[in-house]
Amino acid sequence: DADVTQTPRNRITKTGKRIMLECSQTKGHDRMYWYRQDPGLGLRLIYYSFDVKDINKGEISDGYSVSRQAQAKFSLSLESAIPNQTALYFCATSDRQPFGNEQFFGPGTRLTVL
């Protein structure tokens, strides 16, 4: 079984709709991250969480929100989706120091906003 899973794997939605992307992990890691990948731009950090009560904005958090429901679950929400949020979204996890810094990625969710 995969250590980091994401649901759905693909989603097509319309402008203005609320959508939630979910991430679950069985690695027992404290830290979780959400990235988006756009062609030619690499991966950019949206939000990250060090534990259930510690959530922080990344470099491109506008238009997104997150929820850390449990150590193993970290959800990303688009409250009102817009076309330029069409991208590939990745969840990642890492252990705390000194084992931190190596991140483990889920398979990604391809989101299309029409």
Add this chain to the structure above:
Amino acid sequence: AQSVTQPDIHITVSEGASLELRCNYSYGATPYLFWYVQSPGQGLQLLLKYFSGDTLVQGIKGFEAEFKRSQSSFNLRKPSVHWSDAAEYFCAVAPAASGTYKYIFGTGTRLKVLA
């Protein structure tokens, strides 16, 4: 500002040929360095990482990378490419300090392998 540069957007090599993918970073101190591979439709898989010590790092799938402090580079190499190596490759850096968390990714290099 911290940054990672992968100057080659696309690279095409013949199967069996050698490969070098370039990565340069801009950061005040030596960061942690990583190479990830993303196969089509897949997530990112760690190929190798450098934290400290020997500057030549061996990874999975026959890849290696060399950290050169004087050049702020961490280039990825493979002596003989296989068709299955066709993928996108990302270099990433993370500050080498306690409580670090942020990866800075390069924009990626897409590798095409000719039969």
